[in-house]
Amino acid sequence: MDKTVNQKAWFLVLPVFLVVAFSAVLPLMTVVNYSMQDTFGNNQFFWNGVGWFKELLDPSTDLGGRFLASLGRNLFFSFVILAIEVPLGIVIALSMPRQGWQVAACLVILALPLLIPWNVVGTIWQIFGRPDIGLLGYVLNGIGLNYNYVSNDLDAWVTVIVMDVWHWTSLVALLCYAGLKSIPEAYYQAAQIDGASRWAVFKAIQLPKMNRVLLIAVLLRFMDSFMIYTEPFVVTGGGPGNSTTFISIELVKIALGQFDLGKAAALSLVYNLIILIVCWIFYTVMTNAGAERRPAEGGA
Amino acid sequence: MHSIPGRRIIISLFLIFLLLPIYWLVNMSFKTNSEIVSTMTLWPHTPTLQHYRRxxxxxxxxxxxxxxxxxxxxxxxxxxxxxxxxxxxxxxxxxxxxxxxxxxxxxxxxxxxxxxxxxxxxxxxxxxxxxxxxxxxxxxxxxxxxxxxxxxxxxxxxxxxxxxxxxxxxxxxxxxxxxxxxxxxxxxxxxxxxxxxxxxxxxxxxxxxxxxxxxxxxxxxxxxxxxxxxxxxxxxxxxxxxxxxxxxxxxxxxxxxxxxxxxxxxxx
CATH class of the missing domain: 1.10.3720.10 (MetI-like)
Structure with missing residues (x-):
């Protein structure tokens, strides 16, 4: 890729820059402003310096305890989600029918959960899991399990995780499927001539070719699960107790529930910073992986 | 594209898993409220359009x-x-x-x-x-x-x-x-x-x-x-x-x- 240096290209980027800056930089300035202040209502604000940040990182205070607990829950949640969805997505992509109308049918059904509004996803699982009117809850209780996501921590967690698997595994599967589609048939023929086993084909041909899309999938899934709000909020409301209160839920509780703007803003900044760092690591890995492979593939 | 053994079963099971909760929602939308609360039925026994009409x-x-x-x-x-x-x-x-x-x-x-x-x-x-x-x-x-x-x-x-x-x-x-x-x-x-x-x-x-x-x-x-x-x-x-x-x-x-x-x- 031999790009020419041309500073006038900035004019082409300017509209995007303005639109995004308007919706990102301006609000962020407000957040930074709030994070240094304390409010007692009536639009009266007092300078508080880095007080909120100190409190936030100290688990012995109320704010710090809540933040670190929800951060822990969220990291655990993201980890479980990735551990289930990525392998499952690969398996689903490999199981896709080869041709004919079934391909289109499978693709449409796979993409369906992705286009359901997030609170409706929550509603679907809220209904589906209820022991009295939902099929899942009814069947589970029918076979003797005492399943109730409203009162039992473990059941609430399982419900939220199964819901996320239901909602987002398709994204991983579709990304992997797109990656698999780009492998030329000749590769498989070569493998067949060499007498490669099924596993060898997967390891030597399919997995390397899916490398890039898998990175995108992991990145998107990590970020989206790290800022998950609507679905668990509709199903469990963060409960029972605080057991499924993730960072975003905690943040909205503090900001819009208690109107503790200073605390909420400080939490937002730290939250954003974590995401930014992870995002940067992924981006660096991704662009490096792309740069290494690019010359070999002739700039594809 | 080469696939894995048992792929039909895997993909079918997964698609059923995807469709079942959606089916349940559709199913419920055609039931009357009394049917939803009182009995567990796999399909609407007294189908109604009252919710959509509303x-x-x-x-x-x-x-x-x-x-x-x-x-x-x-x-x-x-x-x-x-x-x-x-x-x-x-x-x-x-x-x-x-x-x-x-x-x-x-x-x-x-x-x-x-x-x-x-x-x-x-x-x-x-x-x-x-x-x-x-x-x-x-x-x-x-x-x-x-x-x-x-x-x-x-x-x-x-x-x-x-x-x-x-x-x-x-x-x-x-x-x-x-x-x-x-x-x-x-x-x-x-x-x-x-x-x-x-x-x-x-x-x-x-x-x-x-x-x-x-x-x-x-x-x-x-x-x-x-x-x-x-x-x-x-x-x-x-x-x-x-x-x-x-x-x-x-x-x-x-x-x-x-x-x-x-x-x-x-x-x-």
Whole structure:
């Protein structure tokens, strides 16, 4: 890729820059402003310096305890989600029918959960899991399990995780499927001539070719699960107790529930910073992986 | 494409897993409330359309769908039209700070909506856009514009640069080249990007709910409020839910042949 240096290209980027800056930089300035202040209502604000940040990182205070607990829950949640969805997505992509109308049918059904509004996803699982009117809850209780996501921590967690698997595994599967589609048939023929086993084909041909899309999938899934709000909020409301209160839920509780703007803003900044760092690591890995492979593939 | 043993069973089981909760919602939307609460039936024994009738006869319900579609369409148009020139610039030129700018854009795609809910509320109230579709459309740009740039950049890179050079030699001005040559060449890419913009704007609720109160309220928000105010009207809730699935399903049906390519984001 031999790009020419041309500073006038900035004019082409300017509209995007303005639109995004308007919706990102301006609000962020407000957040930074709030994070240094304390409010007692009536639009009266007092300078508080880095007080909120100190409190936030100290688990012995109320704010710090809540933040670190929800951060822990969220990291655990993201980890479980990735551990289930990525392998499952690969398996689903490999199981896709080869041709004919079934391909289109499978693709449409796979993409369906992705286009359901997030609170409706929550509603679907809220209904589906209820022991009295939902099929899942009814069947589970029918076979003797005492399943109730409203009162039992473990059941609430399982419900939220199964819901996320239901909602987002398709994204991983579709990304992997797109990656698999780009492998030329000749590769498989070569493998067949060499007498490669099924596993060898997967390891030597399919997995390397899916490398890039898998990175995108992991990145998107990590970020989206790290800022998950609507679905668990509709199903469990963060409960029972605080057991499924993730960072975003905690943040909205503090900001819009208690109107503790200073605390909420400080939490937002730290939250954003974590995401930014992870995002940067992924981006660096991704662009490096792309740069290494690019010359070999002739700039594809 | 080579597949794995037992693939039919795996894919069938997974598709059933995907469809079962949706079927349950559809099933419930056709039941009467007394049937929902009193018995466990696998299909509606006394099918009724009363819930759907109520939604379509009550303006506060169906205006929600119009509001939602309004900001989704606005957002898709804004996102694509600002992202196109930028995608071209990122794909063809090197300029001061290009890599940092691209990363900054992407990082906005990753920013949690909860962080921005309150500042957006202040910002759009201050400039008088609160409770209009414009507020939601602009707010959704924060994650849709970066995504559109990312997808379109891949598709523009797929167009050989010789085409640009030939066009300029033939005396095409830049805007004319853009409209007459480039856009038709990446039409499928624009379709894919529009699909993604539609999708993420349609499913998002936190910002949409925060930035509207009466006039521009999205259907997803009307759903939660009406139901909790009137006690639990499960049938109505299910019917409203089914209706929110339909636009997405229609869009998928139209782009089904491009889905695989679209998810490759133009450049695997």
């Amino acid at each position: 939604i379509f006869s009550d303006e506060s319900w169906y205006s929600g769908y119009i509001n939602s579609l309004e900001y989704v369409v606005l957002n898709t148009i804004i996102s694509i039209s600002v992202a196109l020139p930028a995608a071209y610039a990122f794909s063809r030129y090197r300029f001061l700070g290009d890599k940092h700018l691209f990363f900054w854009l992407l990082s906005n795609r990753m920013a949690p909506a909860a962080v921005y809910a309150l500042p957006f509320f202040n910002l759009y109230s201050a400039i008088g856009l609160f409770d209009t579709p414009w507020a939601v459309a602009l707010a959704h740009c924060i994650f849709n514009v970066p995504l559109a740039v990312w997808i379109l950049e891949g598709f523009v890179s797929g167009v050989p640069r010789e085409i640009d050079e030939t066009a300029f030699l033939d005396g095409y001005s830049f805007p004319r080249f853009f409209m007459k040559i480039l856009i038709p060449l990446i039409a499928s890419g624009i379709g894919v990007a529009a699909f993604f913009c539609f999708m993420f704007s349609w499913v998002e609720l936190l910002l949409a709910r925060t930035l509207t109160s009466v006039q521009a309220k999205p259907i997803a928000a009307i759903m939660t409020r009406t139901v909790s105010a009137a006690g639990m009207d499960w049938g109505l809730l299910a019917a409203a839910g089914v209706l929110t699935i339909i636009p997405g399903a229609l869009v998928i049906w139209f782009v089904r042949n491009y889905i695989a390519r679209g998810f490759a984001l133009g450049r695997v």
